[in-house]
Amino acid sequence: MIQGVTASTALTERRRRRVLGLVLLLLGVVAASLASIAIGSKSIPLDAVWHGLVAPGGSENDIIVRALRVPRTELALLVGAALGIAGSLIQGHTRNPLADPGLLGVSSGAAFAVVVGIFGFGLTSLYAYVWLAFLGAMVTTALVFLLGSAGRGGPTPLTLALAGAAVTALMQGLISALVVLDQQSLDAYRFWRVGAVAGRDSVIIGQVLPFLLLGAVLAFANAPGLNALSLGEDVARSIGQHVRRTRVLGIAAITLLTGGAVAACGPIAFVGLIVPHVARAITGPDYRWLLPYSALIGMVLMLVSDIIGRVIAWPGELQVGIVLAMIGAPVFIAIVRRRRLTRL
Amino acid sequence: MTAVAGRPGVRVGPFSWVFRPRLVLVPLLAAALLVLVMALNIRLGDFPMSVGDVLRTLVGGGDPTEQYIVFDLRLPRSLTGLLVGAAFGLAGAITQAISRNPLASPDILGVTPGASAGAVGVVVLAGSYGGVAGLASTIGLPLAALAGGLIAALLVYVLAWRRGVDSYRLVLVGIGVEALMMNLTYWLLTLGDVTEAGRAMVWITGSLNGRGWGDLVPVAVALAVLVPVALIGGHVLGALQFDDDTVRNLGARVEPARAVLILVAVVLAAVATSAAGPVYFVALATPQIALRLSGTAQPPLVASAVLGAALVSVSDLIARVGFGGIELPVGVVTSVLGAPYLMFLIIRRRREVRA
Amino acid sequence: MSTARLRAESLRLGYGETLVVDGLDLDVVGGTVTAVIGPNGCGKSTLLRAMGRLLTPRGGHVLLDGKRIDKTPTREVAKVLGVLPQTPQAPEGLTVADLVARGRHPHQSWYRQWSSDDEQAVAEALAMTGMSEFAERTLDQLSGGQRQRAWISMALAQGTELLLLDEPTTYLDLAHQVDVLDLVHRLHSELGRTVVMVLHDLNLAARYADRLVALRDGRVVAQGEPGEVLTESLLREVFDLEAKVIADPVAGTPLVVPVGSRHRTS
Numbered sequence: 027m028i029q030g031v032t033a034s035t036a037l038t039e040r041r042r043r044r045v046l047g048l049v050l051l052l053l054g055v056v057a058a059s060l061a062s063i064a065i066g067s068k069s070i071p072l073d074a075v076w077h078g079l080v081a082p083g084g085s086e087n088d089i090i091v092r093a094l095r096v097p098r099t100e101l102a103l104l105v106g107a108a109l110g111i112a113g114s115l116i117q118g119h120t121r122n123p124l125a126d127p128g129l130l131g132v133s134s135g136a137a138f139a140v141v142v143g144i145f146g147f148g149l150t151s152l153y154a155y156v157w158l159a160f161l162g163a164m165v166t167t168a169l170v171f172l173l174g175s176a177g178r179g180g181p182t183p184l185t186l187a188l189a190g191a192a193v194t195a196l197m198q199g200l201i202s203a204l205v206v207l208d209q210q211s212l213d214a215y216r217f218w219r220v221g222a223v224a225g226r227d228s229v230i231i232g233q234v235l236p237f238l239l240l241g242a243v244l245a246f247a248n249a250p251g252l253n254a255l256s257l258g259e260d261v262a263r264s265i266g267q268h269v270r271r272t273r274v275l276g277i278a279a280i281t282l283l284t285g286g287a288v289a290a291c292g293p294i295a296f297v298g299l300i301v302p303h304v305a306r307a308i309t310g311p312d313y314r315w316l317l318p319y320s321a322l323i324g325m326v327l328m329l330v331s332d333i334i335g336r337v338i339a340w341p342g343e344l345q346v347g348i349v350l351a352m353i354g355a356p357v358f359i360a361i362v363r364r365r366r367l368t369r370l
Numbered sequence: 371m372t373a374v375a376g377r378p379g380v381r382v383g384p385f386s387w388v389f390r391p392r393l394v395l396v397p398l399l400a401a402a403l404l405v406l407v408m409a410l411n412i413r414l415g416d417f418p419m420s421v422g423d424v425l426r427t428l429v430g431g432g433d434p435t436e437q438y439i440v441f442d443l444r445l446p447r448s449l450t451g452l453l454v455g456a457a458f459g460l461a462g463a464i465t466q467a468i469s470r471n472p473l474a475s476p477d478i479l480g481v482t483p484g485a486s487a488g489a490v491g492v493v494v495l496a497g498s499y500g501g502v503a504g505l506a507s508t509i510g511l512p513l514a515a516l517a518g519g520l521i522a523a524l525l526v527y528v529l530a531w532r533r534g535v536d537s538y539r540l541v542l543v544g545i546g547v548e549a550l551m552m553n554l555t556y557w558l559l560t561l562g563d564v565t566e567a568g569r570a571m572v573w574i575t576g577s578l579n580g581r582g583w584g585d586l587v588p589v590a591v592a593l594a595v596l597v598p599v600a601l602i603g604g605h606v607l608g609a610l611q612f613d614d615d616t617v618r619n620l621g622a623r624v625e626p627a628r629a630v631l632i633l634v635a636v637v638l639a640a641v642a643t644s645a646a647g648p649v650y651f652v653a654l655a656t657p658q659i660a661l662r663l664s665g666t667a668q669p670p671l672v673a674s675a676v677l678g679a680a681l682v683s684v685s686d687l688i689a690r691v692g693f694g695g696i697e698l699p700v701g702v703v704t705s706v707l708g709a710p711y712l713m714f715l716i717i718r719r720r721r722e723v724r725a
Numbered sequence: 726m727s728t729a730r731l732r733a734e735s736l737r738l739g740y741g742e743t744l745v746v747d748g749l750d751l752d753v754v755g756g757t758v759t760a761v762i763g764p765n766g767c768g769k770s771t772l773l774r775a776m777g778r779l780l781t782p783r784g785g786h787v788l789l790d791g792k793r794i795d796k797t798p799t800r801e802v803a804k805v806l807g808v809l810p811q812t813p814q815a816p817e818g819l820t821v822a823d824l825v826a827r828g829r830h831p832h833q834s835w836y837r838q839w840s841s842d843d844e845q846a847v848a849e850a851l852a853m854t855g856m857s858e859f860a861e862r863t864l865d866q867l868s869g870g871q872r873q874r875a876w877i878s879m880a881l882a883q884g885t886e887l888l889l890l891d892e893p894t895t896y897l898d899l900a901h902q903v904d905v906l907d908l909v910h911r912l913h914s915e916l917g918r919t920v921v922m923v924l925h926d927l928n929l930a931a932r933y934a935d936r937l938v939a940l941r942d943g944r945v946v947a948q949g950e951p952g953e954v955l956t957e958s959l960l961r962e963v964f965d966l967e968a969k970v971i972a973d974p975v976a977g978t979p980l981v982v983p984v985g986s987r988h989r990t991s
Contacts, residue, residue: 124541124542124545173713173717176717187473188472188473188658188712189713191473191654192655192709192710192712192713193709193713195650195651195654195655195705195708195709196705196706196709196710198650198705199575199650199651199701199702199703199704199705199706199709200702200705200706202571202575202650202699202701202702203698203699203702203706205568205571206568206571206572206575206698206699206702207696207698209564209565209568212564212567212568212571213564213567216556216559216560216564216567216571217560219556219559220553220556220557220560295549295552295553296549299549344557345557345560347553347556347557348553348554348557350553351549351550351552351553351554352550352553354546354549354550355546355547355549355550356546358542358545358546358549359529359542359543359546359547362539362542362543362546363529363530363532363539363543
């Protein structure tokens with residue numbers, strides 16, 4: 027069976043290339059992380075970075091590294107990976123290359139809960155926002171999912187998207203009402219809304235980490251099912267996949283990942299939208315590879331954007347959400363213009 | 371002559387149409403609702419007037435106070451709301467038909483996000499750096515919004531152009547530009563002091579507060595010119611819904627028709643936005659509501675316009691008098707009213723149709 | 726006579742308000758090739774989808790080896806029964822090898838993603854369908870006939886004893902139709918698979934199937950060997966078609982020659 031052998035060696039060859047790609051990306055993540063610790067309003071030489079990481083003492087550099095740069099870098103890594111994975115999942119589940127993790131109303135629900143917390147309870151700490159945002163994200167996604175799957179047909183991409191748009195509009199209206207009535211709410215909301223990794227410490231990372239990890243585990247468990255679903259619901263059923271169970275698992279993963287990211291950093295646009303396209307161009311449509319690639323590319327994108335934000339407005343800085351929009355929009359448009367979008 | 375089932379004809383001289391009763395009924399009912407709401411809108415407020423008072427004042431009677439209230443305050447505001455709603459509804463219907471996408475709205479064409487960025491930029495920068503906030507807000511704001519909307523729309527169209535404009539690419543580029551503009555807007559909101567941010571927030575939510583004849587006239591002119599264009603161009607919309615090859619096959623000249631209709635949608639949305647801000651959700655929801663109420667396959671233009679007018683008018687009435695002494699921006703109410711209704715329609719339709 | 730591997734008992738099937746099939750019974754005997762024929766909209770595909778548990782019946786059941794298919798875990802069913810819908814969709818950039826490998830889904834788990842059994846089944850499926858040399862190509866680079874063979878190859882890699890094919894020859898020219906049906910025949914004769922397929926071409930159905938099932942308005946009008954089923958009176962009853970039935974000069978099976986209004990003599 028010579029032909030069969032050729033096919034399988036080709037498969038092995040491709041797997042080797044994919045593993046190599048992962049290793050390269052991992053190196054990129056490490057390099058970007060070091061750069062993120064070194065670069066800022068006070069730049070820190072690499073040997074001092076190393077010193078701060080390995081054997082921190084009481085020097086100014088060590089304190090900056092440990093207390094400011096490291097948490098912020100960790101957060102960018104976590105959120106970038108979470109949004110990259112969530113983006114791949116939502117595009118796969120909706121078969122829509124334009125879907126963004128915000129599609130299911132996660133960000134708007136989180137924002138609304140934060141505003142309610144400020145308006146109704148006078149909460150102002152980022153720690154409190156985390157829980158509020160997370161709660162809001164969960165409740166909203168559940169609402170969108172229930173609305174989108176009402177009726178006997180179950181959830182379809184179109185009804186989910188419409189329900190997401192309707193719920194987002196509703197939340198946006200309510201947010202406007204509250205912040206227009208109360209200046210204090212507006213003041214807190216406007217800074218939360220742009221999305222940033224600055225000013226977050228390890229406490230916040232600890233708050234969201236369990237959810238992000240759980241989300242990532244669910245996402246990777248969802249990959250084979252999503253592979254089956256990408257052949258259409260009929261074929262997926264025929265090869266023994268539970269369609270509804272797969273959808274619910276995927277949406278749970280998307281909600282945990284996006285909810286955790288929004289809770290920690292506020293709404294971050296474009297990572298979930300763009301990263302899957304870049305990853306897919308490398309790996310093709312196999313989600314078992316697509317998800318790790320998306321995670322790593324999301325990390326790099328998030329870190330690089332955050333570094334750029336510190337450099338272009340030096341000695342001040344531009345929030346990472348804004349930088350991502352300014353980098354992300356042109357990249358996204360270039361992708362769109364370069365070729366016709368992939369059918370999922 | 372043989373009749374085709376489901377497509378009864380109406381023919382007068384050289385004109386002929388397909389008669390669809392619900393397409394006529396829905397706008398008529400919406401228009402009736404609209405008249406009622408307009409009457410209430412003029413009657414209610416801090417200075418309540420009876421229907422008789424309103425009517426008397428409208429035909430020239432009434433004392434100077436009543437005249438001032440009706441002609442200078444409530445009538446222009448109500449009319450602005452009506453026309454802005456109609457413009458958004460129509461622009462949304464055209465956008466959705468062209469992009470073949472139920473989630474498209476003039477936001478996708480760059481208009482409303484561009485206008486928001488422009489307006490917020492003027493509010494924040496003029497307030498912080500120029501000290502001419504008063505002047506900027508009265509003259510500069512609508513102009514900045516109009517300019518921002520048109521520039522962003524042009525940007526979308528140019529970036530989407532590549533040997534013609536493909537509907538899908540247009541939507542994609544539009545999403546990119548929209549996200550960029552919205553992030554820019556939120557960033558601008560963080561620059562000024564909180565009072566200015568508050569004013570800007572009211573503006574980007576969409577508000578009819580204090581709108582007068584000066585805001586009304588441009589919208590009225592735009593509608594007077596563009597509604598006929600839209601209706602004439604509208605007959606190719608049915609063909610434009612198919613993929614481009616099928617469209618060519620049906621003999622519609624795709625490119626010019628689409629370009630003209632996009633231009634109509636852009637100008638309508640830009641002018642409406644400069645008058646009242648990007649009133650949330652009207653352009654997205656009314657075509658979908660109109661489509662579901664009329665039972666057609668694509669958003670009906672007239673019904674969308676009338677329903678848009680009705681949604682904004684009802685919402686403004688509620689925003690003005692529904693919350694005691696506080697007046698909310700109309701955009702809050704349009705989304706809070708429109709979103710649940712759209713959800714209800716989605717659910718009900720699935721119960722009916724799906725297996 | 727062997728017992729039925731797949732059995733439909735008083736099936737009621739429909740979409741929304743409409744009922745397509747009402748009270749249908751059908752037995753599929755192991756080791757046979759069955760072709761379901763009938764006019765457009767008679768419920769052929771609906772029946773096939775229900776037999777393959779892609780559609781939940783309104784009433785009645787489908788029994789697989791005597792057990793209710795809806796009570797059996799879907800993964801267990803997928804090891805015995807494969808269904809190929811009429812126009813399956815695939816994501817862009819998917820290679821033939823990857824597609825065929827996805828047929829192994831029911832045999833895999835998170836810790837067992839690419840066993841030597843999987844690899845062998847995929848290689849054999851590719852070889853059987855003559856797709857080995859295209860393993861690296863993506864589906865979009867294939868012709869219609871090759872794409873259909875790739876999908877059948879996926880169903881084959883699934884390793885099921887029963888295969889349900891919904892119009893496997895749609896959109897193919899005659900040469901490729903014969904090609905695909907020859908493949909179906911080999912699945913049956915060489916691998917002993919039981920095949921149920923929906924077919925439009927009556928002559929090909931008669932040549933390649935052991936049994937024909939003629940449907941009209943969701944009822945079984947006739948079933949049996951092609952020679953018994955394909956008669957002039959049945960064509961009139963099922964298809965409202967005036968036709969002559971002669972013996973196929975190659976296979977000896979019935980050959981339908983439609984009359985049509987242009988050549989009607991009476």
